[in-house]
Amino acid sequence: CCGLVLTDKFIENEADKAKSFVESYKKAGAALDTETAKQTAGKYFKQSSDVLDISLQWISFDDLDISEETYTLLTDKVKKYGLSDNPPTYEEFV
Known part of the structure; x- marks a missing residue:
């Protein structure tokens, strides 16, 4: 599980930027395909291809x-x- 967290201070002081950031984040998730997700995860998490395949069977970025x-x-x-x-x-x- 993971989540995107913004502070109350940022949301209150930069409402337009916060809204734009969240909208862009959601669009990027909706556009992300499994192969790109696997390549990106492999780059940062240093897991084997098999582990990433298993994880991506139940991880979704579309919602x-x-x-x-x-x-x-x-x-x-x-x-x-x-x-x-x-x-x-x-x-x-x-």
Whole structure:
């Protein structure tokens, strides 16, 4: 799992830039094909081709919005695995 995080300060002080950045980020994700994703991941993560193939079977970049339902699933896992006892609410995070 990964996420794009912008600070409240940046969003408040640079609203137009923040909006443009997020829109561009989502467009790039929608345009990304599996082979390009694999090449890029291989460059930065230094994993074998087999590991990248397996990972990219369940990783998708075409919808980079996080729904409240998906966020709840994530926070349940965060609690289950002891990463945080009190993760932020969906409203606080998004």
